[in-house]
Amino acid sequence: MKKILFAVLLAMLAVSQAYADEVKVTKAWTRATAPGQDSASVQLTITSKKDATLIGVASGSAQSGEIHSMVMEGDVMKMRALESLPLPAKTPVTLGADGNHLMLIGLKNPLKVGHKLPFALTVKFADGHTSVIRVLAVIKPLETTGNEGHEHHH
Numbered sequence: 001m002k003k004i005l006f007a008v009l010l011a012m013l014a015v016s017q018a019y020a021d022e023v024k025v026t027k028a029w030t031r032a033t034a035p036g037q038d039s040a041s042v043q044l045t046i047t048s049k050k051d052a053t054l055i056g057v058a059s060g061s062a063q064s065g066e067i068h069s070m071v072m073e074g075d076v077m078k079m080r081a082l083e084s085l086p087l088p089a090k091t092p093v094t095l096g097a098d099g100n101h102l103m104l105i106g107l108k109n110p111l112k113v114g115h116k117l118p119f120a121l122t123v124k125f126a127d128g129h130t131s132v133i134r135v136l137a138v139i140k141p142l143e144t145t146g147n148e149g150h151e152h153h154h
């Protein structure tokens with residue numbers, strides 16, 4: 001049993017290595033959750049070597065994941081779920097700085113400082129093939145200020 005798990009783990013590592021050549025994710029982080037908070041906004045920078053589109057986010061630690069953008073409706077900032085987000089070749093796309101971010105909804109456990117939140121991004125390349133990139137987000141203290149200056153209401 002242990003042997004099988006180890007083999008699966010190795011296979012997963014090999015896969016993420018291969019994808020790492022095509023898409024690079026850096027500075028992935030989120031905040032620790034406040035009591036009762038069950039969603040997390042994840043920030044990161046993603047760079048694809050080829051023209052691609054981010055089409056999904058998912059985590060075993062959450063019920064669902066969405067790509068969010070912030071839009072002004074009159075004087076009010078609102079979050080809107082995006083179907084996809086373009087990743088132009090060799091251009092770092094920062095999720096978090098300009099209002100776009102990833103949202104993990106329905107967290108199964110509170111996020112604690114010092115732990116890491118695993119999640120996976122699904123990227124579709126211009127040639128039609130799809131890759132899943134596994135990422136670990138660093139969990140920072142709740143009061144950490146980032147580029148994203150808004151509250152989340154779900």
Ligand SMILES: [Cu+2]
Pocket residue numbers: 041068079101102103152
């Ligand atoms: Cu959001």
